[in-house]
Amino acid sequence: MGTPKLGRIPSMRERVEDSLSAYRNVLVSLLSRYVSQGKGLLQPHHLIDAVATLGDDARTKLSEGPFSDVLKFAQEAIVLPPFVAVAVRPRPGVWEYVRVNVHELSVEQLSASEYLQFKEELVDERSNDRYVLELDFEPFNASFPRPIHSSSIGNGVQFLNRHLSSIMFHNKDCFEPLLDFLRAHKYKGHVMMLNDRI
Template sequence: MAASKLDRIPSIRERVEDTLHAHRNELVALLSKYVSKGKGILQPHRILDTLDEVQVSGGSAFAEGPFLDVLRSSQEAIVLPPFVAIAVRPRPGVWEYVRVNVHELNVEQLSVSEYLRFKEELVDGQHNDPFVLELDFEPFTALIPRPSRSSSIGNGVQFLNRHLSSILFRNRDCLEPLLDFLREHRHKGHVMMLNDRIQSVGRLQSVLTKAEEHLSKLPAETPYLQFANQFQEWGLEKGWGDTAEHVLEMIHLLLDILQAPDPSTLETFLGRIPMIFNVVIVSPHGYFGQANVLGMPDTGGQIVYILDQVRALEDEMVLRLKKQGLDVTPKILIRRKVNDKAKILIHDALAGRSYKWQAMANPHQTPPHTSFCCVIHAYSAWNHGDIRVP
């Protein structure tokens, strides 16, 4: 029995060329329709709407087939007569770029740089500047692992934890960067986690074992302040927890990592280290903290949504920081759209919360026991169809 042969998946350029050979007139009609609209950027819905118009007037040659899949996977099309360049995302994490000359009917594959350069011609026009500034960031990411499966998209934390734990398991010397991180971790100049008394991984394990024995003799709800001085003498600072029980949990996690690293333990331990104290929320839609905006897009729903999110986010941040034994007030900054004809309002209290709302990035002194939330109003062009984020 002959072994089955795996066929190579054709590239986007090959699919367009095959369609050009099989349905030349229909494809020329479609591309000519794009070009007739003049130069610009076509969004996915406009690409498919134009296809529907051509099918209605000239038949259904593209009703099924590889070229229809290309158009459905298109994210945008750049039209600079007589050229049409299409950015195609056939599957998550994979992009291809093709450009078709409608007059000569030739198809070429473009690199990312070539596609972006072609896109810039919408504004700059054609130019051959040999001294264009190019920044190469590849050296900064050369050692960063990259997932090769689309199923890893959205699971970057788990992927990195698996990668990091495997390195720590194979090479014990790689525990030194973890030690350095814990010793250098600070917030506004205040040392957290470890101080300079711990200079090696061996010393860290010894101190953690001693702390484990000490905490096992204390009631679970013993406040951290009751043994903070003793811990500081050993080399342990704030950030491990607010009670003996929570501190002991963190110590057990780190001891497990030092003994036999695994992704789950590493993720739990790193997730409990207090590192997030300030948050910026960027929302391009809706108007917030302004007068004369009734009827504007998303005026009501977005305001309610963002306020609920800020309240919930602040409560969660305060709870986590307190659970780690820190007395730190988090700061949340909201970046919103502004209507240039609206009056900016500053509210001192909102929905029973003692927030201090301000319409500037450099805040004034806030009253005692007041959570800080800064609102930056940014001007942007609402009606520009090609602007996705102001």
């Protein structure tokens, strides 16, 4: 018995390209339906509903091909004719962005910032304007560590509580502002958050 081979998982761009080469007419028909709806943001159910309008043979081809993974993991799609950009989340914490030009049938992989810039064009037709509002929130979260394991997804509040409480208990100067905050909560002259021994 041979040893199993580990192979590279194809990217979403490669899956779309493979689907275009295998089922060109079916995929062009589907993408054209998205574009015919006009400029907008499509949710996953909109993407699936458009597949349901195709014929039985076309639906079967799409479900058997690599494009089924793109539709299964799609979180949203942006339509700015002739482009359709899809945000795909194949695993927790992993995002891929693919943009297809329906007229030229070209596929390109987008970075997160390129995808967001493309998404902003839905709202602002003047996206090439040099006076675009840009906010930098990096100074606000520079001091907080980042969870790096996918098991941490969904536990952000617990993670921050542990981080902040460890800082508080290692640095005795942090207790005074906390006690002042707890002393400030009074009802009819009685302190609500602290007992008389503290």
